[in-house]
Amino acid sequence: MNSWSSSFYDMIAAEHPALLPQFKLDNLIRSTEERGYRENVPHGTTVLALKYKDGVIIAGDRMATEGYQVSARRIEKVFRCDDYSAIAISGAAGVCIEMAKLLQVELEHYEKLEGIQLTLEGKANKLSQMIKGNLPLAMQGLVVIPIFAGYDLNKGEGRIYKYDITGGKYEEIDYHSTGSGGKDARNTLKKLYLQDMPDDKAVLVALEALYDAAEEDIGTGGPDMVRGIFPIVKVINKDGITDIEETQIEASYKQLINSRRKAIAKEK
Amino acid sequence: MPLPYYVSPEQMMQDKAEYAQKGIAKGRSILLLEYENGIFFFADNPSASLNKVSEIYDRIAFAGAGKYSEFENLRKAGIRHADIKGFSYSREDVTAKSLANAYSQTLGTIFSQEIKPLEVEILVAEVHDSPDANEIYRIMYDGSICDEKGFTVIGGRADAVKIYLKERFKTGLSLKEALKLSTEALETTINQKLALENLEVAVLDRGRNGRKFRRIRMEELLTLIE
Numbered sequence: 042m043n044s045w046s047s048s049f050y051d052m053i054a055a056e057h058p059a060l061l062p063q064f065k066l067d068n069l070i071r072s073t074e075e076r077g078y079r080e081n082v083p084h085g086t087t088v089l090a091l092k093y094k095d096g097v098i099i100a101g102d103r104m105a106t107e108g109y110q111v112s113a114r115r116i117e118k119v120f121r122c123d124d125y126s127a128i129a130i131s132g133a134a135g136v137c138i139e140m141a142k143l144l145q146v147e148l149e150h151y152e153k154l155e156g157i158q159l160t161l162e163g164k165a166n167k168l169s170q171m172i173k174g175n176l177p178l179a180m181q182g183l184v185v186i187p188i189f190a191g192y193d194l195n196k197g198e199g200r201i202y203k204y205d206i207t208g209g210k211y212e213e214i215d216y217h218s219t220g221s222g223g224k225d226a227r228n229t230l231k232k233l234y235l236q237d238m239p240d241d242k243a244v245l246v247a248l249e250a251l252y253d254a255a256e257e258d259i260g261t262g263g264p265d266m267v268r269g270i271f272p273i274v275k276v277i278n279k280d281g282i283t284d285i286e287e288t289q290i291e292a293s294y295k296q297l298i299n300s301r302r303k304a305i306a307k308e309k
Numbered sequence: 310m311p312l313p314y315y316v317s318p319e320q321m322m323q324d325k326a327e328y329a330q331k332g333i334a335k336g337r338s339i340l341l342l343e344y345e346n347g348i349f350f351f352a353d354n355p356s357a358s359l360n361k362v363s364e365i366y367d368r369i370a371f372a373g374a375g376k377y378s379e380f381e382n383l384r385k386a387g388i389r390h391a392d393i394k395g396f397s398y399s400r401e402d403v404t405a406k407s408l409a410n411a412y413s414q415t416l417g418t419i420f421s422q423e424i425k426p427l428e429v430e431i432l433v434a435e436v437h438d439s440p441d442a443n444e445i446y447r448i449m450y451d452g453s454i455c456d457e458k459g460f461t462v463i464g465g466r467a468d469a470v471k472i473y474l475k476e477r478f479k480t481g482l483s484l485k486e487a488l489k490l491s492t493e494a495l496e497t498t499i500n501q502k503l504a505l506e507n508l509e510v511a512v513l514d515r516g517r518n519g520r521k522f523r524r525i526r527m528e529e530l531l532t533l534i535e
Contacts, residue, residue: 149520
């Protein structure tokens with residue numbers, strides 16, 4: 042038996058290490074002056090996940106920044122991993138996207154070899170090991186801090202996992218948000234979150250939290266009415282994973298902006 | 310000093326081929342038919358978990374006849390080959406042709422260099438948006454490779470099943486018709502009824518999003534048979 046058995050990650054780590062995002066930068070960065078590159082790596086984000094009555098909702102804004110510049114307006118930070126799970130990334134965009142892609146292949150690879158999907162806990166643990174493998178890069182500023190959310194078919198409920206840079210995995214029981222605007226989004230979630238919300242209500246809460254994060258954090262993009270760019274929201278439940286339509290998100294934001302406008306007008 | 314036995318290369322290859330053919334013919338046949346929405350696989354398999362037909366990649370499926378442990382290794386190697394290729398290039402760059410060639414090389418090398426050849430015959434099929442573009446490769450124990458159209462059969466009494474299908478197969482079969490024709494073909498050649506719970510049926514359905522491979526389970530089989 043090969044030691045990597047059914048894991049794609051272990052296999053390429055053993056046989057094609059160049060395909061992993063874990064290149065060594067030790068010799069490249071010697072002085073603090075040279076560390077300017079860190080600010081030039083796209084990062085800055087708000088991603089979040091919250092549970093609702095039938096499962097879990099995962100969402101993220103669309104903007105990437107390099108230092109004080111916008112580097113991309115329509116980048117995607119929430120990725121479907123398989124039919125029952127998704128990952129939302131925050132940190133250095135390149136490494137994060139690479140890791141999300143690696144996780145997708147990992148889960149599919151396992152499913153094809155074994156003929157059965159990993160359990161949600163199994164998927165979350167594998168991601169934890171992958172983040173741990175990224176620690177050398179994280180120590181040099183190329184941090185990957187994702188949120189992993191999915192529907193646990195065995196338990197019949199949505200679950201949310203957050204991570205630290207060492208790969209530490211912590212389960213959240215209601216909601217979580219991370220990235221440069223994570224704290225702002227969490228504040229909104231704290232006020233608006235209710236247990237067992239219906240899906241439409243939970244989507245609105247997610248959108249409002251992202252909106253508040255975009256208002257307070259320069260690294261987070263709000264709804265872009267001019268170009269028609271809106272956060273990505275995915276809903277995961279026992280029937281699988283679905284994207285909330287862009288038109289629906291746009292309509293919700295128009296409503297939200299209107300009600301805020303009215304509230305401000307009253308204050309005056 | 311005793312001389313080592315001399316066996317002529319022709320004799321050695323012939324012996325190996327006979328040995329492999331015998332092993333492959335022991336099991337039941339696996340049928341592949343092109344149908345209206347893609348490619349249809351049909352096997353008689355008493356085991357529910359040890360599959361003969363399985364998914365390799367988005368548009369590619371694999372079927373193996375002969376010794377389970379041997380084609381299972383080939384299947385896993387195929388998935389690894391495909392996933393590494395898709396990860397380092399793009400998902401569209403994974404093709405049945407390159408996979409079939411890799412299998413052919415492996416089987417050919419083992420056949421000529423090892424004492425025991427692999428007792429397997431495999432199919433690699435890729436579904437395309439246009440039915441004319443579908444690719445079906447049959448690879449034999451010695452690494453020889455054929456590219457097939459319409460239908461093909463491996464394992465068991467493959468030739469007899471092929472003759473039956475040749476007279477009755479037409480293009481554009483519905484899923485229901487493909488299932489009916491395959492059942493009849495196999496039942497006629499083995500001269501006994503097939504048990505529904507022993508059927509392993511799967512399709513590469515071009516209508517699906519992303520991964521085209523799908524197993525057809527008991528509930529759906531029941532509705533198709535009615």
